[in-house]
Amino acid sequence: MNSKLRAVWRVFLFFGWTFWTLIVILFRSSLRRLDIPGGLELRRNWARVGTDLVGLKVQTNGLQDGGIPCIYISNHRSYADPIIALREVKAFPVAKEEFRNWPIIGFAAYMTGILFVKREQKSSRRATLDGMAEVLKQGHSILIYPETKTHNEPTTIPFRYGSFRLAAELGVPIVPIAIDYSLRTNAWIHRYTFVGHFLRNFGRKKIPVTVIYGPPFRHDDFETLLSQCQAWMDQHLLEIQESYRDTYHQPNP
Known part of the structure; x- marks a missing residue:
């Protein structure tokens, strides 16, 4: 199959699956049978099927279910990262405000638990941190990308510290995540359009990706907590890249 045709076909499959999931969400919500745990489970099932439909081959290592709320933090390569996680x-992901307006996906995310933030507005960032605190106190976890943008640097770029300060204040653990793809060009850097990047990358037969979950980190000093998590992520990003050494720096076919 032609690579662009394959990518377009995958878009239809993905949005068809998302639309079906949204119908299930709305039906259960109308019957008042959609609580937060149920919504999170529906979304996990959606993510597992959805990533398979678009050709992502995900290898996961190190995931531990501690049974307590935490803040998952991850480096950021692509728009696919949150779905993979x-x-x-x-967990409740923290997403940019504009994600709210994505067709079908934005509304489905809203129905199953998400926090939106306007990163350029200090008041919005403060309100989001308050929302994160409330979610954690209710016994649910958070997923956040403290780099705030996608990039293709070999290790992490500077983090925003708000989630680390919150974790230190509340005494909740942070679980770091390192994610990378088999090709460096899978990273979405913003000189590429979304459509162009998707057609080039998701037209391949498969897109290998590795995700490594770290141990929970705790500290009452947020700067120490940040540096510990960032060091762990940097080390494991380099390990993932080494595992893909035969393909990582090749141009996208």
Whole structure:
């Protein structure tokens, strides 16, 4: 199959699956049978099937279910990262405000638990941190990308510290996540359009990706907590890249 045709076909499959999942969400909600745990489980099932439909071949290592709320933090390569993480973790992701307006997906995310933030507005960032605190106190976890943008640097770029300060204040653990793809060009850097990047990358027969979950980190000093998590992520990103050494720096076919 032609690579662009394959990518377009995968878009239809993915949005068809998402639309079906949204119908289930709305039906259960109308019957008042959609609580937060149920919504998170529906979303995890959606993410698992959805990533398979678009050709992502996900290898997961190190995931531990401690049974307590935590803040998952991850480096950020692509728009696919949160969906890949949500295959395994039941958490409220923190997303940019514009994601709310994505067709079908934005509304489905809203129905199953998400926090939106306007990163350029200090008041919005403060309100989001308050929302994160409330979610954690209710016994649910958070998924956040403290780099705030996608990039293709070999290790992490500077983090925003708000989630680390919150974790230190509340005494909740942070679980770091390192994610990378078999090709460096899978990273979405913003000189590429979304459509162009998707057609080039998701037209391949398969897209290998590795996700490594770290141990829970705790500290009452947020700067120490940040540096510990960032060091762990940097080390494991380099390990993932080494595992893909035969393909990582090749141009996208």
